[in-house]
Amino acid sequence: MRRSLWELTDASGRPAERYLWHCGSTIALTRLLEETVLGGRASALYGRSVLVATANQLTAASILVELDGFAARVVICPPDLMPEHLASIAAGARADAIISDVETLSAAARGLECIEPSRLEPQPDLPPVRNQETGWVLLTSGTTSVPKMVVHNLSTLTGAISVGSGTGDVPVWSTFYDIRRYGGLQILLRALIGGGSLVMSDVRESIQDFLKRAGEVGVTHISGTPTHWRRALMSSAARRIAPRYVRLSGEIADQAILDRLRAFYPYAAIGHAFASTEAGVAFEVRDGLAGFPASLIGHEGGAVELRVNDGSLRIRSTRTALHYLNGSNPLADEDRFVDTGDMVEQGGDRYYFIGRRGGIVNVGGLKVHPEEVEAVINSHPKVQMSLVRARKNPITGFLLAADVLPRSQPEGPDASELLKNEIIAACRRGLAAYKVPVAIRFVSNLDVGASGKLVRSLA
């Protein structure tokens, strides 16, 4: 029989000795189990489709524990959701209520019942049996268009997590991620179900303050992207934590960051995991080397099956998402393999990640479509065409660089410099800072393939 998040948390042992820490507040898990931020109305949302769009992560976590097993569908809105996308998301989810304390979002949710969450407060009676198979909808990040809505349920989300035994030390988890993103949600669920505590980050907090706070409560397990970790190691507060386990995910973990973490936290196990919102948690590598063993590919019938087709990693497992709520593309192929779009290359007995299909570039965790940047560059009257590509970077993984074919080659270094500056200025005006190319190179031709498209090679 299905057990709800509430029941799994309750069963994971010693909730009075486990905590959620957020900026300025400490909540024992018993309070999460016994109290409410919804005025005890969770059971009134039985069978309904609900958007959760709160200002802070702690409120969102409380709502997830309260609603799982009651609501038919919970849409977990990330903190940077743009109000103009809300109507489309509400329609895609057939939502009939929104729980929000963010005015711009509740104002944009026309026609939905609006529920404003309170602080945690006691509720007189525990609600009745939670027996709905709640759909958990996550939104993907990175582009300016409406995010994709990816449907999971509690069992796809928790496939890689074992229920806490209630014995031994309580692991103290933390993550640089927001818990409303797949990577962060995994850590919340690991803490709640796996018998741990959790230190949540906050966007308004500096990395130093976050690390100090995590160190003060004795964080033992902590996860983030390679970019998060590079930034952490540049902070004087990196010594404030002494984790037993350091996890990287969400971007390519290169050998340099793995070596640096090993040198900096010699007593920690360091693992880099492959997971995505659509594909779920696929595998974790703990041998300290970049890439993953080729032996992981091709085993049929395991809990997680991996294939490489046309250079990209494909994943089939019970942890992959169920389907999309919007858009026309199916989430998986007819064999139920999810194409991750992450391109890999074999070298010896290992596979290495080399970038994203379609030239999508991951700049410090934010995805950029090169075409979007090319469009801005190409709008300059002196530009014929351009090719935007990834350039490796030790801080953000990648930055963008542009090869520009001018209508006529600039004459002399001054003219060349002037045109570069004009192009960069146009990019700054039209694009977010992380999308502005760091370098521009003038070329005399760009390869166009038989399909009539620019030839994009991977970084």
Added chain:
Amino acid sequence: MSVRSTIIEELKRVALEHDKPNTTFADETTLLDSGLDSLCFAIIVARLEDIFGVDPFNSAEELAFPVTVGEFIGLYERAVP
């Protein structure tokens, strides 16, 4: 121009480009306290690679990330031939 002054100039230029004009770069300033974010440092490291032809962050010998401006400059002073 010395490695040091080239780096300070790039730091200031990137600060200006990202509307962070009130940043100071003394040797003891912590990089993350200087007001520049990861993206700014990524850009600085890329530009310094174009200027000096080296990226000391990718060197096998340098395992520690610099924390202060002084350490950041030292990293390049050791790496630039």
